[in-house]
Amino acid sequence: MIVAPSAEDLFAARAALVALDPALAHAHAVTPAFEWRTREGGFAGLMRMLVEQQVSTASAAAIWRRVEAGLGEIAPAPVLAREIEDLRALGLSLPKARYAHAIAEACATGALDFAGLRDLPDAEAIARLTAVKGIGRWTAEIYLMFCEGRADIFPGGDIALQEAMRWADRAERRPSEREAAARAELWRPHRSVAAHLLWRWYGGVKRGELSRAR
Known part of the structure; x- marks a missing residue:
């Protein structure tokens, strides 16, 4: 059974990510609190x-x-x-x-x-x-x-994550899978929280609910 991080734990991890990488500051600032996504294993x-x-x-x-x-x-x-x-x-x-x-x-x-x-x-x-x-x-x-709730996983091949990383870095092109995985090394040991944050930010921008620009 997955023991999902609490809201307090997630917020603390998000704050730690911004301290590790100020490029995530805007995504963190505009993205509301979210729960850890869980699925049947x-x-x-x-x-x-x-x-x-x-x-x-x-x-x-x-x-x-x-x-x-x-x-x-x-x-x-x-x-x-x-x-x-x-x-x-x-x-x-x-x-x-x-x-x-x-x-x-x-x-x-x-x-x-x-x-x-x-x-x-x-x-x-x-x-x-x-x-x-x-x-x-x-x-x-x-x-x-x-399905297992692992805290330090980053699927660099995910297109939505790559695009959100491009926005965060104000880059002209999306990173490749290898580049995204290498970029995410800075976010250890909170890479799964970084992925959640970027997904939520990406989805919110696509729905017109959150701002992409900073």
Whole structure:
């Protein structure tokens, strides 16, 4: 079970981030208090992330309902009991159906152990996840941040984060994944809070609720 940081802890981390990097001062100043984002973990949580990738929120919700109804239980055994075409009939693309099988197989064989994953350092946990076909680095980092509540993760490949970093640095172009990850090193040990802050700022600007300029 994730023990989410309190509002006081999050505010303290945000203040520490601004002290570490004044480029975050505007984002911190205009972004209201927020809660730590949490999601269901384990096989079901990872499956849902797989379903949601590269589709709209509405489409993801509709496909997930079909997957839940079709499988009965979101677990490795029901997935492995179905052929790839059966999974496609539930709304999964061919690659996603194959990835679902690969992840279920890794869980069934013990190659992927969610309970043991929690005891691994961040880098080892990411390596363990990305060793499974269908789990990229972004997915692994998002899983560890939202499903395990890890405090010092930064998914540098996230486009929204890259764009918010560009705004913060007043840069002409977005940083690459490698550049974003290197830039975020300054924010240790609060990189997950920095990601939350930048996401909330980015979303608020896109909705017209927050200011981008300073």
